[in-house]
Amino acid sequence: MENVLSIKGLTKRYGRLTAVNDLSLEVGRGDVFGILGPNGSGKTTTLGILLDVINKTSGEFSWFGQPPTKEVRKRIGAILETPIFYPYLSAVKNLEIVAAIKEAPTANIEPALKKVELFERKDDKFRTYSLGMKQRLSIASALICDPEVMILDEPTNGLDPQGIAEIRELIKRIAAEGKTIILASHLLDEVQKVCTHFCVLKKGSLLYSGSVDEIGAGAVTVEVMADQALDGALKNWTGAKEVKQENGRYVVTLAEDQSAVGLNRYLFEQGLVASHLLTQKKSLEKQFLELLAESENA
Amino acid sequence: MLRLLRIDLLKLTSYRAFWVLNILYGLLIIGIPSGVIEFLKWLKSIGADFDNFDPMKIPILYFPDIWQNITYVYTLLKIFMAIIVVITISNEFSYKTVRQNIIDGLSRGDFLKSKLATIFLLSLGSSLLVLLTGLITGLIYTPDVSFSEMFDGVEFVFAYFLDLFGFLVFAFLMTILLKRSALTVFILMIYRPVELILIANLPKAIEGIGNYFPLQSMSNMIEVPFPRYIFREIQDYVSLGFVAVSLLWIVLFVYAIYSKLKASDL
Ligand SMILES: Nc1ncnc2c1ncn2[C@@H]1O[C@H](COP(=O)(O)OP(=O)(O)O)[C@@H](O)[C@H]1O
Numbered sequence A: 001m002e003n004v005l006s007i008k009g010l011t012k013r014y015g016r017l018t019a020v021n022d023l024s025l026e027v028g029r030g031d032v033f034g035i036l037g038p039n040g041s042g043k044t045t046t047l048g049i050l051l052d053v054i055n056k057t058s059g060e061f062s063w064f065g066q067p068p069t070k071e072v073r074k075r076i077g078a079i080l081e082t083p084i085f086y087p088y089l090s091a092v093k094n095l096e097i098v099a100a101i102k103e104a105p106t107a108n109i110e111p112a113l114k115k116v117e118l119f120e121r122k123d124d125k126f127r128t129y130s131l132g133m134k135q136r137l138s139i140a141s142a143l144i145c146d147p148e149v150m151i152l153d154e155p156t157n158g159l160d161p162q163g164i165a166e167i168r169e170l171i172k173r174i175a176a177e178g179k180t181i182i183l184a185s186h187l188l189d190e191v192q193k194v195c196t197h198f199c200v201l202k203k204g205s206l207l208y209s210g211s212v213d214e215i216g217a218g219a220v221t222v223e224v225m226a227d228q229a230l231d232g233a234l235k236n237w238t239g240a241k242e243v244k245q246e247n248g249r250y251v252v253t254l255a256e257d258q259s260a261v262g263l264n265r266y267l268f269e270q271g272l273v274a275s276h277l278l279t280q281k282k283s284l285e286k287q288f289l290e291l292l293a294e295s296e297n298a
Numbered sequence B: 001m002l003r004l005l006r007i008d009l010l011k012l013t014s015y016r017a018f019w020v021l022n023i024l025y026g027l028l029i030i031g032i033p034s035g036v037i038e039f040l041k042w043l044k045s046i047g048a049d050f051d052n053f054d055p056m057k058i059p060i061l062y063f064p065d066i067w068q069n070i071t072y073v074y075t076l077l078k079i080f081m082a083i084i085v086v087i088t089i090s091n092e093f094s095y096k097t098v099r100q101n102i103i104d105g106l107s108r109g110d111f112l113k114s115k116l117a118t119i120f121l122l123s124l125g126s127s128l129l130v131l132l133t134g135l136i137t138g139l140i141y142t143p144d145v146s147f148s149e150m151f152d153g154v155e156f157v158f159a160y161f162l163d164l165f166g167f168l169v170f171a172f173l174m175t176i177l178l179k180r181s182a183l184t185v186f187i188l189m190i191y192r193p194v195e196l197i198l199i200a201n202l203p204k205a206i207e208g209i210g211n212y213f214p215l216q217s218m219s220n221m222i223e224v225p226f227p228r229y230i231f232r233e234i235q236d237y238v239s240l241g242f243v244a245v246s247l248l249w250i251v252l253f254v255y256a257i258y259s260k261l262k263a264s265d266l
C-alpha cells in the first residue's frame, strides 16, 4: 500500500535534551494512526517538524512520497496542541482565512461548520467559545481543504466526558470516509478506541509500531484454578504459549486460534477439573505499561 | 503577492484596534496643518510683533514650502503608525496564529511577504493622505497659486513614504526579535534618541558614519526646514544619496526578519 507519510531517522535536540530521537515511521493511506506516549515523549515536537513549524536537527521525511513543501501542507488538515484562531474574529471569518491560505473554496466552510455542529454559532467571536467548541472548530478548520490527511494532537485534552465522546465520534465518522488520520495522544484508551495502527514513543524514541488488531490478537490469557496441581498438564498443552503461577492461580497465555473452551476440554481429557476459568483479553494499557517497563530495564 | 495581501487584510479588517489606530493617525495628518494655522492666528492675536510683520504671512503652508514643512513634521509622528504594525504582528505570536498559518500552508517567506504588503499599503495610504492634505492646505493658504508651483517639491511626499515604510519595516523587525508589543513600542520610542546620543558622541575620526545609521540616514532624506524662516541655508531638496542608503537599510531589515523567521521554531 502506498505510504502517506514516511519518516527516516528524524531527530530534534533542544540543547542537551533530545526531544525526538532517530525516529522512523511509515503511515499508510487510510490508516488511523495513533502516536501514543506519555506527556513530554515528543509527540507534538514530531508533528511540529512534519508541519514545518519546528526545525529538525537531522533526518528526513516525505509526504505522499514528495519532499515536504507548503503545497503539500495545503492538502493536510492539522491542529497542534490547542485550537489556534484569531480570538477577535468569528468562526466564519477565521475559516475564511484558513481557506484563503489553503486555496480551498469558501463553499467548503458551511458544510465543515455543519459537520461539527457549530453552524448556529458561526458568527460568534472565537473567544466566546467553550473549549469543546474550540476543539470542534479546529476540526472544522482541518476539514476546509477536504484534506487527504488529518493530524490531530490531543484533540480531547481538557474536555468533559461528553465532549470527549463527541470528538471521538467525529473522528470515527471522518475516518469512515477513508481519510488518513494521525492522532497523537497520551491516552491509551483513546488510541484503542479510535485507531487502526499505532506507535509508542518514550522520551523521543520509538518503542513499538504496529496495528491495533495485531497486538490485541496474541494477547488473550486465561486464569485457571483447580484443586489439583496443573503445571505439568498446562505446560504440555500445545495451545499454551506461556504458563505463569500467580497467587494460587495459573495464568495461561493462549497461542493463536486457541480459546478457554479448548483449554477446558484438554484438562478434562487429562482427567482434571478446573474450578475457575476466566478469559482475559490483555488490554492495550497493560501492554503499553509493559512496553514502557521493558524500555526502562533496557 | 495580492493573495498574500488579501490574507493579511482578512485578519485586520475586522480588528477594531486596527481601524481606531489608523483613523487616529489619519486625523493627526489632517489635523496638523490646521493646528499650525491656529498657532499662527494665536501669535497674531496676542499681538506678537515681528517688526510689523503678520505671522500669517510666514509661508509655512504656502506652495512650495509646504511639502518639506509638513512631511518633516509627519516623519516625527511615525511611531503612531508603528504601533499598529507592532500590535498586529505581535498578536500573531501571542495568539500563535503565525504557527497555524504555517501549518495551514503559508511558508515563512509568505508570512513575511503578507506583512510587508500590508505595511506597504499602510505607507501608501498615509502618503496619499499627506498628498491630499498638502494640496488642499496649500490651495487654501497660498496667495496666487499657479499650477506649476503646486507640485514643486512634491517629491518630499515620496521621501515621507520611504521614511515611513522604512520605519515600519524596522518596527516589524523589532517585533520579531522582541515578541512583546509593549516592550517593542518602548524600544522603538527610545531607539531614536539613543541613536542621536550615539551619533553626537562618535569619536572625531569616524564622525561621518553617524549619518549612515539606520534612522539617521532615513531622516537625512528630509532635512529640518524651519531654519529657513530665520534666513539660514537648508537642504531644500530630497537627498537622493540618502534615499539609496535608506533603501539599503530596508533590504537589510527584511533580510534580518527573514533569517530570524527561518531559524525560529514557531
Ligand atoms: N521549545 C522547546 N525548548 C526546549 N525543550 C522543549 C521545547 N519544546 C518541547 N521541549 C521538550 O521536548 C520534549 C518533548 O515535548 P513534546 O513534543 O511537547 O511532548 P508531547 O507532545 O509528547 O507531550 C519535552 O521534554 C519538552 O520539555
Ligand SMILES: [Mg+2]
Pocket (backbone or CB within 6 Å): A040, A043, A044, A045, A081, A153, A154
Ligand atoms: Mg503534546
